[in-house]
Every structure is written in C-alpha cells, then in structure tokens.
Amino acid sequence: MAKLKGLKKIKKSIFEYWQIYLLIIPVILWYLLFCYYPMYGVVIAFKDYLPSRGILGSAWVGLEHFKWLFSTSGFFRAFKNTLIISILKLVFCFPMPIILSIFLNEIKIVKLRKSVQTAIYLPFFISWVVIAGIIYNLLSVNGGIINNFRLLMGLDRLSYMTDSKYFYFILILAEIWKGAGWGTVIYIAAITNVSMDLYDAAEVDGCGRFKKMWYITLPSISPIIMIMFILQIGNILNAGFDSIFNLYNISVYNVADILDTYAYTIGISKGLAEKGAALGLFKAVINFGLLLGANQIVKKTSGHGLYS
C-alpha cells in the first residue's frame, strides 16, 4: 500500500514539474561528465599509465607508486614544509579574523566600520597571481619600497624573495593580508546574533568592555570557531597551492615546496601522472581522516561538531 502511495507521489511530481525535470537533465549530465566520470581515474595511482592504453587498459602495479613516493627525499621535504606552513597558518592566520571581527564590532560609528570592512574585504577578490606580483614589486631589489626604505636608513639592499629566511614571514603576512578581512564575515555574522540581553545583564553586573568580550562574545561564537577550526585541521595537508606556487622560486624550494606543489612538479612538469595521482590520493585520504578525527575530538570536548 505504501509503495503504491510512493509511486503515486512520484507520478504526481513528474506530472506537475515535468518542465523542471527536463531542464535539470543538462545539469545532471554536467555533473556526471565532469565530476563523476573522472572519479574512475583515481585508479591511475595504482597503474602503469600508458596513454595509448587509456587508464583502464593500463597494467596494475599496486602500491608501487606509493612506495616510490615514500622513498624520495622530495616527498619528505614537501611533507615537512606542508606541516610547518599549516601550523604557522593555524597559529597566526586562523586567529586573525576572529580578533579583527571582535574589535571591528566595537566600532560604534557605522560609516567608519563599514568603510573599514569594505577596505579589508578587497584583497580577497584579487587573485594570487596579482598579489604575488604586487609583493614582488614591493620587495623589488632596485626600486621597491622596502629596499628604498632600507637605503634611507643607511642599510644595504636585500633580495627578499630569493632568501629562504624570509619566505615564511612573507607568506604568512600575504595570507593574512588576503584572507583575514574576508574571514571576518562569518564571525561578524555570528557576533551580531548574540542577544543584547546578555550584554545588558553583564552591564548591570558591572562588566567592562573587555570582560564582556571574554565572557560573552567569545563563548557565544565558540561553536562557529570550532567548526572553522575543524575544517582547518581537515586541510592541514593543503597548506595553500595558489599562494605558494605564485610566491616561490628555485632559490626557496627547500622551504617552500609543499605536497601540492610537489605533486604538480612531478605530475605535470615531469609528466609522472601516476605518481602525482598517488600523492593526491594519499593526501585526500589523510585529510579525510583528520577531518573525522578532529570532529570527534571537538565533539567530545565541547559538545559541538560539524553536524550539531
């Protein structure tokens, strides 16, 4: 009886919405073609790929590519750099939007607050190619503003971009410049959802501005902070292809090459498609595991998770 009812419902739906069902076909086709179909290709990580044979026709070699990967020094260097950069980002870049949004919230003059917000969102919409270009110009040895400043102070010119000492510093500052402003959008939305009553009650209890921040604002937005944090952990092996690819050069490979850029180098530049794919698969599996793990831990400690 229930099955008949279900079928009847489907028939009714199709009858009423047939135009939409027709229109949705190209959309589904797009997904099948460009998202699902390429999924079979993940097996390329386990095969000895010959273009003439295609992916499915190529010979199966099991974990050979993974073994090769773990034997190269390039892999471990990339892995180390990835972890270092991700941790640096977690420590320096992650808190920035939170701090910014809390203090942005303290600006009472609406026009001023909105102007500042307009200014800080802008870098997000500019591509990393442009931002890297700007940074190269700013740090340029001959006429760049930083080196000009050094000359004024009586110091020598420095070539910042080719010195691995400065790479992390430049990278983190660039990431903050590009992302911190836009990152505040989510947190500000959360802050404005905090009920005014809480602040009024605190005021009555004699809380000053900073106490209110610490005891009301922060705890109220901690669920969203936790969610963002979990997502960051799930991204630890991703350290940022776009930013690093555009900012690095040969002289700083030893500190700048991360798993993604290494995968690009071996997969595309050197044409070792299978090994690049193996690296990608390795990363995806670990990232997924980290995401689940971080979600579990945060759930146990604070009661919030990605699904709560």
Next chain:
Amino acid sequence: MEEITKVNTANSKKNKITIFGIVNSTILIVFGLICLFPFLYEILVSFASKTDYYQSTFIVFPKHFNIESYKYILFQGRIGNALIVSIFVTIAGTFFSMLLTIIGAYFLSREDMWGSRIFFYFILITMFFGGGLIPFFITVRNLGLMNSLAGIIVPFGINTFNMIILRNFFSRVPDSILESCKIDGASQIVMLFRFVVPLSLAGIATISLFYAVERWNDWYWPMLFITDDSIFPLSLELRNILSAKQSSGLGSGSVDSTVTFSEGQNAATIVMAIMPILAVYPFVQKYFVQGVMLGSVKE
C-alpha cells in the same frame, strides 16, 4: 533582510568617546589602509617613468602622467588581446554557469519535488570526492575541449557551493506567491524565470559576481588547457610575466627600450587585471557579504 548594522556592546547606549574607542578605531583604520595601499602603489608605479622609478627614494611618485608602460603592454605585448579574451570568458562563463546553477538551485529548493533530496546528496558528494587532476584532464581532452575557450568555461560551469547558497535564496520566496502563480496557471518555467529569479535578485547578483570573479581570476586551468598564446586570458599572461621573473628572483627586467622598465610594465598589467574588480567592487561589495551570510543560513 536587515543589513548588519547592529553593534553588540552595551556602550552603544551611551555613545561616548573613549580612549579605547580611538585607539581601536585607529588600529583598524590603519589595517584597512594597509589592505588598500599595495593597490595604490601599483597604480602609482604603472604611471611612473623609468627615471621616476629608479630615482625614487621611498615611494614612487610619478612626476608626470606617463603612459609608456601601458602603451607597451597593450600594443607590443599580448595584454590587449588577453584583455579581450578575459572579458569574453568572464561574461560567457558567468552566463553559462548561472543558467545551470539557477536550474539546479531551483530543483533543490522545491522540496516537494521527487528527487530533490537525492540530487542534493548527488552534488554534495562531488564536493568531497574527485577523480584528481589527471583523469579530469583526460576527460576534458577526450571531449575535444583542449586549447579552446570552451575548455575553460564548460568544465567549470557549476560551483556546488554557489548552487547551495542560491538554493537558500530561492527557498526564501514565499510559498504564497508560488501558490497564486499555480492558480493563475503559470507553467513551471514561467514561475522560475519570471517570479523566483526576479524575487531573488540579491542572490542572483551575488552568485553571478562570485562566478565572474572566479572566471576573471582563473589562471591555473588556462595554464593547463590552453597552449595557443593568442587566446591566453589576462590572468595567465600575468602569471607568465611573473614566472619569467621567478627564475632570477630579482625585480629587474631586461628590456632594451629606454623608456620602459619591467616593474612599470608589471604594474600596468596588474592594474589592468584588477581594474574591473576595483571599479565594480565598492558598489557590489554589500551583495557579497549579504550573500554569504544569508546563503549560509537555511530557512
């Protein structure tokens, strides 16, 4: 849809000027200026002459309005051509993406439609799992989209995240309006394009802008898929100009013309690449913000 103007501290009642208020505002204003300054710097450099640049002691200040750098990149370089390519790809790409995304988002928003839920999981999976670069590359190549502008538009038609945000906008259209449409005998297509879309203009604008920015800034896929340099988009040209610098890591170039210098050309190219965004941004910025905030909350 309120704009976010609420300020959540109890001090807003008193509205007095405090030392904290001044210091806080100053720091944030400085941060805002720092965010803007690099773009201003590039604009200055792009209008500077070679002598201006090498003689500058701190910030390059062009003594005259010098357009040598622009003339060089637009006419001698490929930038003029690349600009046209980028404009075409952005407009066509946004149009194509919006068409598919609107249909998909509408389907998702009609929860009484059979298959709506299934479709949601169908697209959700694609956000987490993928085949990887090589299979995607092979697929695009097998479809004959290599080295063509269609190749950098069609395979990137739908951003699932954007579709979900648009779905949330569509859900906000009151059922009563759709009911009266049905009673008046409107077909589903009419309902979608004559009612739901115009009523969700904020969402449409937002997602269109997201797609436009994506297409305009995209350099990675053109780099992989396009080998014919007569159809390089602007972002890819910029990327090539940059990487030519990367091998030396220094900021100087080797141009034998006596009036052009590489930093100036780079600056001019950068200004061309960001000009559309800078011009449009102040007016549409609120759509982005509203879009993200409203779109991430499902009603």
